[in-house]
Amino acid sequence: MPKMKTHKGTRKRVKLTATGKIKFHKHNKGHLLSNKSGNRRRRLRRTTTITGPFAKTMIIRLGKCARD
Numbered sequence: 001m002p003k004m005k006t007h008k009g010t011r012k013r014v015k016l017t018a019t020g021k022i023k024f025h026k027h028n029k030g031h032l033l034s035n036k037s038g039n040r041r042r043r044l045r046r047t048t049t050i051t052g053p054f055a056k057t058m059i060i061r062l063g064k065c066a067r068d
Contacts, residue, residue: 006063014050014058022050022058 014024028036029044036044050058 004060004063007061010058010061014062016059016062017049020055020059022055023047024050 014022017023025047026044029041033041
């Protein structure tokens with residue numbers, strides 16, 4: 001049975017917190033910011049977390065580096 005490989009794109013974009021949540025930066029902050037409201041841009045600055053079943057999928061994609 002071959003080893004599970006880490007998904008490198010996921011590894012670059014998300015981090016695992018100590019409590020097991022997935023932390024990541026929100027999207028839609030790359031360009032065309034002038035037509036977005038200030039409140040929206042402020043919300044996009046923050047990080048957010050993923051919990052639940054989708055977080056488990058992300059942890060599987062992170063593979064061994066999730067446990068380090």
